[in-house]
Amino acid sequence: MIWMSWRQFRTQALVGVVALAPLAAYLLFTGLDIRQAYDRYQSRCEVADRCLDAMSQFQDDYRTRLLFLALLLAIIPAVLGVFWGAPLIARELESGTQRLVWNQSVTRRRWLAVKLLFVGFASMAVAALASLLLTWAASPYDKVSGERFAALAFGARNLTPIAYAALAFVLGTVIGLLMRKTVPAMALTILAFTLLQFLMPNMVRPHLMEPVTVTKAMTADALRELRGVGTDATVKGLSIPNAWVTGTSKLLTASGQPVDARTIDTCLTKPPQTAGGGAGDTAGCLGDLNLHVKVDYQPNSRYWSFQWIESAFYLALAGLLAGFGLWRIQRHVS
Amino acid sequence: MPQENSYPALQAEGLTKQYGKRLALADCNLNVPRGRVVGLVGPNGAGKSTLLNLACGLITPTAGMLRVLGSPPAANAAHLAKVGFVAQDTPVYGTFTVADHLRMGAKLNPSWDQSLADRRIAQVGLNLKQKAGRLSGGQRAQLALTIAAAKRPELLIFDEPAAALDPLARDGFMQNLMEFVAELGASAILSSHLLSDVERVCDYLIVLCASRVQVAGEVKDLLAQHHRLVAPRGELDRLPAEVEVIRMQHTDQYSRAVVRVAGALPRTPWSVEPVSLEEMVLSYMTRAAGVSAGLTDAMAGEAVR
Numbered sequence: 119m120i121w122m123s124w125r126q127f128r129t130q131a132l133v134g135v136v137a138l139a140p141l142a143a144y145l146l147f148t149g150l151d152i153r154q155a156y157d158r159y160q161s162r163c164e165v166a167d168r169c170l171d172a173m174s175q176f177q178d179d180y181r182t183r184l185l186f187l188a189l190l191l192a193i194i195p196a197v198l199g200v201f202w203g204a205p206l207i208a209r210e211l212e213s214g215t216q217r218l219v220w221n222q223s224v225t226r227r228r229w230l231a232v233k234l235l236f237v238g239f240a241s242m243a244v245a246a247l248a249s250l251l252l253t254w255a256a257s258p259y260d261k262v263s264g265e266r267f268a269a270l271a272f273g274a275r276n277l278t279p280i281a282y283a284a285l286a287f288v289l290g291t292v293i294g295l296l297m298r299k300t301v302p303a304m305a306l307t308i309l310a311f312t313l314l315q316f317l318m319p320n321m322v323r324p325h326l327m328e329p330v331t332v333t334k335a336m337t338a339d340a341l342r343e344l345r346g347v348g349t350d351a352t353v354k355g356l357s358i359p360n361a362w363v364t365g366t367s368k369l370l371t372a373s374g375q376p377v378d379a380r381t382i383d384t385c386l387t388k389p390p391q392t393a394g395g396g397a398g399d400t401a402g403c404l405g406d407l408n409l410h411v412k413v414d415y416q417p418n419s420r421y422w423s424f425q426w427i428e429s430a431f432y433l434a435l436a437g438l439l440a441g442f443g444l445w446r447i448q449r450h451v452s
Numbered sequence: 453m454p455q456e457n458s459y460p461a462l463q464a465e466g467l468t469k470q471y472g473k474r475l476a477l478a479d480c481n482l483n484v485p486r487g488r489v490v491g492l493v494g495p496n497g498a499g500k501s502t503l504l505n506l507a508c509g510l511i512t513p514t515a516g517m518l519r520v521l522g523s524p525p526a527a528n529a530a531h532l533a534k535v536g537f538v539a540q541d542t543p544v545y546g547t548f549t550v551a552d553h554l555r556m557g558a559k560l561n562p563s564w565d566q567s568l569a570d571r572r573i574a575q576v577g578l579n580l581k582q583k584a585g586r587l588s589g590g591q592r593a594q595l596a597l598t599i600a601a602a603k604r605p606e607l608l609i610f611d612e613p614a615a616a617l618d619p620l621a622r623d624g625f626m627q628n629l630m631e632f633v634a635e636l637g638a639s640a641i642l643s644s645h646l647l648s649d650v651e652r653v654c655d656y657l658i659v660l661c662a663s664r665v666q667v668a669g670e671v672k673d674l675l676a677q678h679h680r681l682v683a684p685r686g687e688l689d690r691l692p693a694e695v696e697v698i699r700m701q702h703t704d705q706y707s708r709a710v711v712r713v714a715g716a717l718p719r720t721p722w723s724v725e726p727v728s729l730e731e732m733v734l735s736y737m738t739r740a741a742g743v744s745a746g747l748t749d750a751m752a753g754e755a756v757r
Contacts, residue, residue, distance in 0.1 A: 119559070121555070121559045122560060125555075213543065214539065214541070215543045215545055216510075217537070217543050218545070218596070218599070220526075221508055221510075221526075221536070222532065222561055223529050223532045223533035223563070223603060224529060224560050225529050225532065226526075228529070
């Protein structure tokens, strides 16, 4: 059965290797490039007050490229699900060859189990290699930026891409088994997996562990660091060092009530004139009100817990789907 | 052929398969002993493929019981090894070479007989290096047959094996098939919409029409039980209860009936003629088709005159 799996998979495997090789080469190149640049900027740090500036320039130089690579890595599992997963059974059903292979002395369940393991591990290996290279390449940047929980970066480093690949592959296979047509199965696979990858970082990941909640006083200085304050007392862009902010309450008064809209509006539109004048007035006006916000966050020290929990979640989902496929193929598919 | 065990090749009780509301096979009862070459005959859409796909476990019945070689179909790997199946239009992997197919057979079947496979492939002149996708229909059928047979099954099942083949390829295929059956000492079931495809080789016949088994039995028994009665018109209207009329035709002066009698035919004043297998099958098909007797039989009457 392993020979059979390999014989049917080898063309796809070859295509995969050919597609992966330039990506791997580019990641290697990027990794070396980033290291050189990092050393260059690091040398400026000998003069203490220029260090911060140098590191911020270093980040600017590589932010876009690493974001692009993270996006590419996010696509890899979907591609594996579509091209390795969806056709795995659907193509057999479409061409009728299941009537040949299911009448050899191997039960359907075993046939599927071997294929799932064989091609599944190949998918995970591809994702693991890409993730390993990108994690290595981006490590100087990640050390400087400290944004370990950024949605794209989190899913494109270390363990998570491997688990994504496993799930995408099994998802594609099971959709192919149910739909029995390769092309529609490919389309549905990409749709379902994209939806999941959108929901996960936005809806599920923030709640994987109970967040830490702190009360932060909104002094004029703190308000000046924000990206903005809405008329409905919402706060935008509040950050906590070495942490991923998952939720910020509205501006609250000392009694814990949201500050009323008219007060905010007054501070935003007609702040009382102070010595400085101009934009500083709004922050000063609000800062005088003795406001605070409640902030939920996940400290960066939980990074590896999150990596493990999310990977385990995806692998468990993949396992459940595989179990369903194995049950289904023996009972219902002709 | 070792036949110590008493299980039949195929045993069905009340076997029914429904696709949504469409009844593909209804209340099918069969008991086919081993060691037979069974012809499964019926028009297209009669349910032949459904019965054979049930028998090799590709589909599961809606109701009823089915045993193949004493076990539920495709019960486990050991049972799969005992049944060889060649599906309709003989599917093969287009990107595999002939040699790849033999390798697949060897890898997936513990009982694989490589020398048998090699010998047969050489005999039918297949090139091992050729991609199966580029084989002719006849060559593909031969390849599928070899894969099914080289695992040395006890029962070989063929779904319309000759339907897509030209007469020459069909002849070669049927000959090869019968050599396999003889060499393996296996039972075989072949379906066809044409009696002529299977008449030459089968010693057991199942007629399947309109999702139902019309008649089944050893060919020699069936021939002994069926007769054609010819009598002046109207005299065949009241026949004894043990005489089952399969088909009645009237001309102006005569009535002709194909009848089935389980035992000896009661003494009749009319002329009794033997019935060919073809006429018998045709009679059952006509009856099952439910075409109004008046219309077809009037036309048959024209033809007789």
